[in-house]
Amino acid sequence: MKHLLILAARSAWNRRLTLGMTLVAVTLSVTLLLGVERIRHDAREGFSHSVSGTDLIVGASTSHVQLMLYAVFRIGEATNNMRWQSYLDLKLNPAVAWAVPLSLGDSHRGFPVLGTNASYFDHFRYGDDRALGFKEGQPFKGVFDAVLGADVADQLGYKLGDRIVLTHGIGGIGGLEHADKPFVVTGILAPTGTPVDRTVHVSLEAISAIHLDWQGGAPLPGFSIPQQFVQKFDLTPKDITAVLVGLKSRIGVFKMQRYVADYAGEPLLAVLPGAALSQLWQVIGTVEQALLAVATMVVVVGLAGLVAVVLASLNERRRELAILRSVGARPVDVFVLLILEGLFITLLGCILGVALLAGASAVIGPWVQTRYGIGVAPRLISPDELRLLAAVIGAGLMSSLVPGYRAYRLSLADGLTPRL
């Protein structure tokens, strides 16, 4: 067996140009397949770790998934806000243990800005019921204090005491700036691997303050309220985007959901994070399946190319196979020789694919994290990916049977003298 391995390797090396091109195809297809699987897995992982301990998310009436997306993942924009009074009513409900108000809509250099209050740092949980921790500094106290998520501080190079300017809207570039009212960084959070890392946290009062002299999404012309005077105004927000609610007892969650739905003041919606997530998976699941199917087809195309190249080489190798027969090779040896060749290319393609993917995730991972909030964990390979690889190798083995069997037939027919 060992000598067949060496023979197969030498023979393949002899045809390295054609086989090399095939190897490129197999490698890229494996990279694509594993890449799709990795992003799928990490996106799910990231989403389900982003919120924990919150029983209900309440916002203005919209779809369950949408409310979840902007309240927790900062994806998309709220079309409607809910009134401050609704929040106060909710908070005073005897079933409610805590309620954290959220106000979105501004950004800082592409990172979303979240207006909230100090209870956010007490009650927000992520992952396996983990609380937020401070890497440096403390929660905001003054109106113009800001607490940065780990990625924001890291990628923009901020430290405590730095001044930052918020931008109106979530667009990032091109938005109007609240340049007259800069904020001071007073805290930097420890990394969580959730959208919190990409968020700039300020107080609700700050959100009101920077919009005092604004109307309809633009500063009022010829009218400006200097930063030092904002305290003279009532900074209680008129409306907010959403509320995270913790209940005293989880048993009451459906009762509470109905209470919110029936709230008389305005149309509101309460979603259970878990239920909204599984709705989200249903939507995304179809896309995932489609992507995986395309990636699988690409692998099939790669392996078909491999079979074609090996088959095409057989005719010019009939002399070689006849020589091997004359020195004692059995037709089975010839069969194994061809199988080994296909297996080599598939295995090598898998190894290179894994390496390429590792390289790619190291290079574009941080970008994907910032841009899409999907933390691609740097790793060589996960058990799920290993299963996919095993399937690819199995498929490579199966497709190698085709040239293997053809060579077997040829060497039986040719014997010692190939009929060319």
Added chain:
Amino acid sequence: MSDPVIRIENLSFQWSAGLAPCLDIPHFEVQAGERIFLYGPSGSGKSTLLGLFGGVLLPQRGSLRLLGVELPQCSASERDRFRAGHVGFLFQQFNLIPYLSVLDNVLLPCRFSSRRRQRAIDSGRSLHDEALRLLDHLDIDTSLHHREATQLSVGQQQRVAAARALIGRPEIVIADEPTSALDADRQIAFLDLMMHESDAAGSTLVFVSHDRRLATAFDREIALPAINHAAVLEAAA
């Protein structure tokens, strides 16, 4: 004396059931140590006979014994093992695996047959040294040993192929037109080397050729058309 090395009785072979037989040999024997010149013009069923000796073809009828082993009664893998262990082959041209070095080409039979490997090191040398000895005897310079086979001249390639056919001292060496690609004086030189080494290995040499001028160097000359009674078709060549 012991059994003949090759013994054929009433053998007949046809490529498929409808066709006329292309080999019909009532009797043919080769004794141990003999050097046989088998004259076979094209179309005389030469390749078919070699296929039978190699155990890759089976006669429809009759007996074919090599070293006392009735080949038609062996399984396919037994015949493969027999060929690997007892028969060295040498063909007209392109005998070598192009992507292996000269040395690896010579050692090939020892990779497929443990018997050939064992007999090669019985001399007390290592396998490697035995290959070197043979290559040296066949006038292949040491500097060529690690070259790829395709970088050698045709004459050098044939001598390397001869070393490969002889390594591990197979009882039978079958050479099919090994000199036809060489020019006349090189033919004689090659034949001398070949005979000398096959004698040294104790092998029985069956040399097949359509060129009768070479026959004088052999113990016995047999014309294939004389022993083959089949009306041979050209296509069988």
